[in-house]
Amino acid sequence: MQAEFSIGIIGGSGMLGRAIALALLRSGWPETRLWIANRSGSRAGFEDHTEVTLTADTQALADACDLVLLSVPPALVGDLGIHAPDRLIVSVMAGVPAARLSELTGARRVVRAMSSPAAELGLAYSPWFTTPEVTDADRARVTALFTACGLTDRVETEAQVEIFTAMTGPVPGFVAYFAECMADYAMGQGVAPDVADRATRQLFLAAGQMMATGADRPGDHVQAMVDYDGTTAAGLRVMRNSGIAAGVVAGLDAAIAKTRSIGS
Template sequence: MAMKLGIVGGSGALGRAIALAHLNHGGVAPSDLWIANRDGRRDGFEDWPDVTVTAKAQDLAEACDVILLSVPPALFPALEVHAPDRLITSVMAGITIEAMAAKTGATRIARGMSSPVAELGLAHSAFCATDAVTDADREMLHATFAPCGVVDEVTDEALMDTFCALTGPVPGFVAYFAACMNDFATSRGMPPEVADRAVRQLFKASGEALSTWPEKPSDQVQAMIDYAGTTAAGLIAMKEMPVAQGIEAGLAAAEERARQMGTPPDAEG
């Protein structure tokens, strides 16, 4: 759909990934994309001269239909954007709808979350909207996140911290699992370069398969256990260890950190 999208913090890792998703995967036209950063430099957008880059976030806010806030949460208190008549969304960990409303004067607000793999069109993005957000606004929100990958809307704002825990840390969790597998293979004498290639390819294949199989992951696990092969032996051994508790603890810690990132230091108890 035709709209102008402005990304405040669009030169940061996540903001830039979302911008590149649009430029590379059929989102808004370059002439309809604005980027605001602290110095107005267009590093990373040299190949798209029609993209507007500015150091003035307010200029972006006045020119665009959708304003996506993607600054580090610690810098949010210093952000100056007054946009009471605009649709505001964000991908800032921990920053609440209430805080965005107080900062921008807007009522049409959606708190969102995505991940840097948006650049590849592989992200899962989610958002939670205020009652003032219209059906037309929702179309624009879906158009904002659709080039990044899969999009879902939820009605409970508290879930945005959960999504932050899922979308942010999980690539690191997967990398940790892969590192453990790599260590296992090399400890058995596998050449390190072969182990690295094998583990990378196995995770790539598993991700592709998981995204296309119709069964839920829990059903897939049970089916593999029922088959009683080598996978079953490994899964049964892991189920007898506190692996699930460790994963839950990691996600809960990430979720709590997301909440803390939206709390000003002088407000912490």
């Protein structure tokens, strides 16, 4: 990847910030065009990337970089300590509105986004929303940033970013819970724990690959199994008539509500 601009990540030693930084480096981003700010300026986690600039001075990072990515815990957003009115500000902090980001940094070109630690593997889904002042060139830069992390889309509203914060941010989160239920079921039927664990991991790996690479949507896969009318169809019919779907909706609603309150 050829970089014509520099990226600075405030909070780049945290789980999400570091995952995004490593995704950039894996994609070929030049080390000399990447800055990382953390509280101590420690190089821990980036020892093999000697040309990446590590600093504890967030303002120095903002002064040096064209795109400033904010990846600190939302509770610490008030401690950012940067003034960057002429910079492109991109935030992956849950629950912090674009208006608040503009107020804190002085920037008008603000992007509110979400990603996940799966970025390190190139498997994150990163939706993003922009303020009106964000330019076409800015959008190209944001696309380049998040394409290095996996798949990305620009969405129309901040509310949609909040939806994906709850849905796709907590990888593996909700999907892991369903896998846990299935593994627990197998163990309850006498299957050895290591066998149940291995079988469940492989099932979700295969299902994820099939849904990610094929043209069929998740609902298409479900209906195909129902139409086949075999053993899986018997289970799916019971699940469809149970409260599972309502429970998923309630869980996502709760996560979105938390997202909307966490940065306030």
